[in-house]
Every structure is written in structure tokens, then in C-alpha cells.
Amino acid sequence: MANDSYGVITMDGPAGVGKSTLARRLAAELGIAYLDTGAMYRTLGLRLGAAAADMSEAALRARCREYHFSLEAPEKGADPQLCCNGVPVGAEIRTEKAGRLASLVARLPVLREELQRAQREMGEGSSLVAEGRDMGTKVFPSARHKFFLDARPEVRARRRYLELEARGALNGETLEQIQRGIEARDAQDRGRAVDPLRPADDAVIVDTSDLDLEGVLRVILDSVAVKQAGTSPACSGPVHAGVRMVLSPAACFMLQNAEKREELFARARETGLAAAHAASSSSCGVALSCTLQGNGVFVAEAEAEEGPLARLRALAAAQAAAARLAEELSEESVTIEASLPGRI
Ligand code: DC
Numbered sequence: 001m002a003n004d005s006y007g008v009i010t011m012d013g014p015a016g017v018g019k020s021t022l023a024r025r026l027a028a029e030l031g032i033a034y035l036d037t038g039a040m041y042r043t044l045g046l047r048l049g050a051a052a053a054d055m056s057e058a059a060l061r062a063r064c065r066e067y068h069f070s071l072e073a074p075e076k077g078a079d080p081q082l083c084c085n086g087v088p089v090g091a092e093i094r095t096e097k098a099g100r101l102a103s104l105v106a107r108l109p110v111l112r113e114e115l116q117r118a119q120r121e122m123g124e125g126s127s128l129v130a131e132g133r134d135m136g137t138k139v140f141p142s143a144r145h146k147f148f149l150d151a152r153p154e155v156r157a158r159r160r161y162l163e164l165e166a167r168g169a170l171n172g173e174t175l176e177q178i179q180r181g182i183e184a185r186d187a188q189d190r191g192r193a194v195d196p197l198r199p200a201d202d203a204v205i206v207d208t209s210d211l212d213l214e215g216v217l218r219v220i221l222d223s224v225a226v227k228q229a230g231t232s233p234a235c236s237g238p239v240h241a242g243v244r245m246v247l248s249p250a251a252c253f254m255l256q257n258a259e260k261r262e263e264l265f266a267r268a269r270e271t272g273l274a275a276a277h278a279a280s281s282s283s284c285g286v287a288l289s290c291t292l293q294g295n296g297v298f299v300a301e302a303e304a305e306e307g308p309l310a311r312l313r314a315l316a317a318a319q320a321a322a323a324r325l326a327e328e329l330s331e332e333s334v335t336i337e338a339s340l341p342g343r344i
Helices: 019-030 037-048 050-054 057-064 096-105 109-123 135-139 153-166 175-191 213-229 249-255 258-279 310-328
Strands: 008-012 033-036 069-072 081-084 128-132 145-150 204-207 239-246 286-292 297-304 335-339
Touching: 008 019, 008 135, 019 033, 019 128, 019 213, 033 037, 033 109, 037 050, 037 057, 037 081, 037 096, 037 109, 037 128, 050 096, 057 109, 069 109, 096 175, 109 128, 109 135, 128 135, 135 145, 145 213, 153 175, 204 213, 204 310, 213 310, 239 310, 249 258, 258 286, 258 297, 258 310, 286 310, 297 310
Parallel strands: 008 128, 008 145, 033 128, 145 204
Antiparallel strands: 069 081, 239 297, 239 335, 286 297
């Protein structure tokens, strides 16, 4: 398949959800370019600073136009890199300060307009994975492939903490401080008046909280293959996905009552099957079981028949069932692990 046949693949979601790693891997798997639009906001955040918020519209537009963004391969055959005025954007934009300034300037309509125009130009006539906050809703509304990644704030904070720690870039920040920062940035990105962060109506939503990178990548590649071919990707049989959730002693005690347990599990299954149907309204079946093991572990396991988006359907069913039970039990301290594909 020609590399230019994918068009633009949009990948949106909040900070710390793992979008960049996934978008980069997806682009590499498909042999197409990767456009990190957050890097564009970070670059202008650093170059213009907080003062951008006090500029007149005309002055801000003129300042934005001093910077020209492009995707350029450093040598023939190499992956294209995001460049600003012909120079690849560097590591200086990867700091927390650059992230804060980016979030600040990203609220300015004129600046957004200028960057969105540049993004559309880069996406014109070529295939690329465009990662950001408003790719599916605003910049490329007619993209054929749209994804929205999400994860619980505490999971995103832990990932960010481990990533900073590995790079030796924690600078004394605690996990709690990082989580507060992520929640503040979420509120700013979701609550801003212009182009707030939200999934496009036709986006595939993937909750990455309990999945590893390979699991999410497989779900996304399946979805792309289905739409490209108009058929199901090759699949040798039914697909399984499961969620394991460790319950508190209080929750286990409540579930010892068989009647109560059946009632709650029935509601969890109902929610899980509805989520599987919403994930892809194909007529292929999904079977979903909910069990409580003796060690206080709840298991939701889904089996989806071979068919369009089978992995996504199985995953959506298991995750939604576990989430519904956690909500009903008011479980704040559940620990979730998942595997995809495969039985738990
Ligand atoms: O993904 P990131 O952390 O590099 O993004 C930095 C900031 O830029 C983030 O606060 C949201 C903003 N942003 C945006 O508003 N629209 C985009 N398309 C990409 C990023």
C-alpha cells in the first residue's frame, strides 16, 4: 500500500497519556511522517514568552509569522523532523517550563490560527500522524483515522514521574506535585474557550490506563487496517482482553453476599457490552464474564468474535465492566492490571 494512502491520522489526548511515544511508533510502523504539534506550541511559548498574552492581535500575528515550521528529512531516506526556520526543534522545549508556557500561549486565538494554518499545510497531500489536542476536531476534521487517547490522572502522573526520573530531570518534584500539575494543565486544556481538548465525534477512544504500549498500538493498527481495507484485518480466531482489579477488604466483604454480587456483576456486564457495541457497532458478538477470585481479585474477561475491531471491542468491554464495578463499589484504591490480547 502506498504510504500516501493513509492521509492524516489524528492522535489527540491530554498530557502524559503516552501520545507522543505511540504516535511516533505508529508513524514508524506505517512508514509515514510524524507531526508533533505540541512541539510547535512549546517552541512559540519559549520564543514569545508570557508577554505574548499582552500583545495586540496584529503584533502577535506578526511575531508568529517570524517562525516558519516544516517537516524536513536531515538526509535522504531519514525520518522527517520538525524544524523551525529550517533548524530541528531541540531538547530545550522538553522542560516543564516550556510546557507551562505552551499551555499559556495555546489559549491565544491568533497564535492558534497561525499554527493551525501551518499544520494544515504540512498535512496537505501527504500521509502523517498528527499528534496534539485539536487535530481531529479542528485542524483535520475530515481525517479518515482519528484516535483519542485517555488515562486516569494518577496513571499519567506516575508515567510522567518515572519518565522524568529516568532522565534525571525530576528536580525534586514529588509525584503529588506532578499530579497536581497534570490536573491543572488538563483543566486549562479542556476548559479553554478556543479549541478545548475533547474527542472528535468520530474518534476511536482508547483508555490506555491499564495497557502497555504494544497493546494500544495493536488496537490502533487494527483500526487503521479495518478502515483502509474496508474489511477486518487477518485474525486467526476470537480475541481476548481482560482486566484484573485488586479490591479492598471492605469491597470483598460486600461481594460475599451472593445476591448483591450477582446484581453488581450483572450491571458491570451490561455496561461492558454496551461499551463494546459503542466501540464498533458491528454485529460480531462479545462474551463477557465477571468473577471474584478468592484472593480479592476481580476479573473481567471479554472474548470478541473475529471481526472488525475485535481487539477494541474486547478491550472496551473488559475496561468498562471493571470501571462500572469500581464506581459502584466507590473503590478509590483499586489496583488494575490488564493484558491484551490473551486470557487473564
Ligand atoms: O503535548 P504537549 O505537552 O507537548 O503540548 C504542550 C501544550 O500545547 C499543551 O498544554 C497543550 C498545547 N497544545 C494545544 O493546545 N494544541 C495542540 N494541537 C497541541 C498542543
